[in-house]
Amino acid sequence: MNREELEDELEKLHRASYAWSLSCCRGDREEAEDVLQETYLKIFDGRARFGGGSSFKTFLFGVVRRTAAEHRRRAWLHRLRLAAWSQAGSGVAPVSKSIEARSSRLEGALARLAARQRDVLDLVFGHDMTVEEAARALGISAGSARQHYDRGKKRLRHALGESQS
Numbered sequence: 001m002n003r004e005e006l007e008d009e010l011e012k013l014h015r016a017s018y019a020w021s022l023s024c025c026r027g028d029r030e031e032a033e034d035v036l037q038e039t040y041l042k043i044f045d046g047r048a049r050f051g052g053g054s055s056f057k058t059f060l061f062g063v064v065r066r067t068a069a070e071h072r073r074r075a076w077l078h079r080l081r082l083a084a085w086s087q088a089g090s091g092v093a094p095v096s097k098s099i100e101a102r103s104s105r106l107e108g109a110l111a112r113l114a115a116r117q118r119d120v121l122d123l124v125f126g127h128d129m130t131v132e133e134a135a136r137a138l139g140i141s142a143g144s145a146r147q148h149y150d151r152g153k154k155r156l157r158h159a160l161g162e163s164q165s
Helices: 002-022 027-046 056-090 105-113 115-126 131-139 142-164
Strands: none
Touching: 002 142, 027 115, 056 115, 056 131, 105 115, 105 131, 105 142, 115 131, 115 142, 131 142
């Protein structure tokens, strides 16, 4: 693909790829924007190349997922260094932040799913991918994706059923 074709494809998929980036960044809009920008840069400078083995959307979503994972690792290392610095300087362990309360039943139920189950369900239901396309985007086998899909749906049904009582 030449640069013009890449730009056209990225423009067509921008809304969906931003939504996927937002999901990969667990709702953090600023991080999602950074991840998406870095994803586009990787594609344009050749660090991520579309080989044609899948749809462009599947390729793009895979690059977004890996870039978001890189961001999480960097943020974790940064927090780890800050915690070590804080402990060395004050002798007091840093206080961990409380987890935000989920306002809707669905968000709460989704949050209780395993990350891989949540990602597969998000790609299939939120981004109109097949389970096989979701597997390629996540870098897992189709069989594994089918298991995460089935287990995630069952857990989601169970969690939503419990909360209705």
